[in-house]
Amino acid sequence: xxxxxxxxxxxxxxxxxxxxxxxxxxxxxxxxxxxxxxxxxxxxxxxxxxxxxxxxxxxxxxxxxxxxxxxxxxxxxxxxxxxxxxxxxxxxxxxxxxxxxxxxxxxxxxxxxx
Amino acid sequence: xxxxxxxxxxxxxxxxxxxxxxxxxxxxxxxxxxxxxxxxxxxxxxxxxxxxxxxxxxxxxxxxxxxxxxxxxxxxxxxxxxxxxxxxxxxxxxxxxxxxxxxxxxxxx
Numbered sequence: 001x002x003x004x005x006x007x008x009x010x011x012x013x014x015x016x017x018x019x020x021x022x023x024x025x026x027x028x029x030x031x032x033x034x035x036x037x038x039x040x041x042x043x044x045x046x047x048x049x050x051x052x053x054x055x056x057x058x059x060x061x062x063x064x065x066x067x068x069x070x071x072x073x074x075x076x077x078x079x080x081x082x083x084x085x086x087x088x089x090x091x092x093x094x095x096x097x098x099x100x101x102x103x104x105x106x107x108x109x110x111x112x113x114x
Numbered sequence: 115x116x117x118x119x120x121x122x123x124x125x126x127x128x129x130x131x132x133x134x135x136x137x138x139x140x141x142x143x144x145x146x147x148x149x150x151x152x153x154x155x156x157x158x159x160x161x162x163x164x165x166x167x168x169x170x171x172x173x174x175x176x177x178x179x180x181x182x183x184x185x186x187x188x189x190x191x192x193x194x195x196x197x198x199x200x201x202x203x204x205x206x207x208x209x210x211x212x213x214x215x216x217x218x219x220x221x222x223x
Binding site: 004091098099108 | 148150156157158159160163203208209210211212213214215216
């Protein structure tokens with residue numbers, strides 16, 4: 001596609017359920033980033049991938065969060081046993097190279113845990 | 115830990131005036147910086163970037179200044195327009211891509 005695509009755009013889930021968020025980066029982009037943004041707040045860095053590898057997972061808020069990337073392309077962010085504090089917009093971005101070129105963002109997935 | 119931060123959360127300017135948004139960074143290994151604009155309900159949009167071998171870079175109505183001595187970055191927007199109203203973030207790519215808290219720019223008519 002022409003840009004970074006995220007799905008779903010909106011997700012409402014019940015507390016305790018698992019959710020999976022998907023990110024399709026721009027073709028050829030080796031670096032992929034996940035962020036969380038609460039209403040009116042900045043971007044909280046979660047994790048980045050260089051290819052399929054995530055060198056540093058310390059940004060993930062808890063062990064309920066996990067992320068993977070396969071084939072150097074699609075990435076999924078999984079939140080297990082969702083809590084109300086997980087409600088936020090989850091943004092994905094990709095760039096040609098890690099730390100050397102601008103990153104392009106998707107429109108985000110708005111997650112609401114009820 | 116090291117972080118990227120902004121000095122002011124909100125900046126209000128008159129339409130047509132110039133605006134300056136500031137950013138401080140602490141990671142001395144940083145060598146690439148990006149400014150993003152985020153409008154309500156949208157993802158951040160790239161504005162301009164600068165590498166550490168430069169002090170200044172200009173785009174269309176925007177200029178980024180980098181002062182490596184004091185680890186300070188600024189975004190200057192000339193002749194602000196209503197469409198410039200947004201939240202502006204600086205980002206530091208030393209460890210992935212880390213964002214500051216953001217400055218909300220409000221353009222008054």
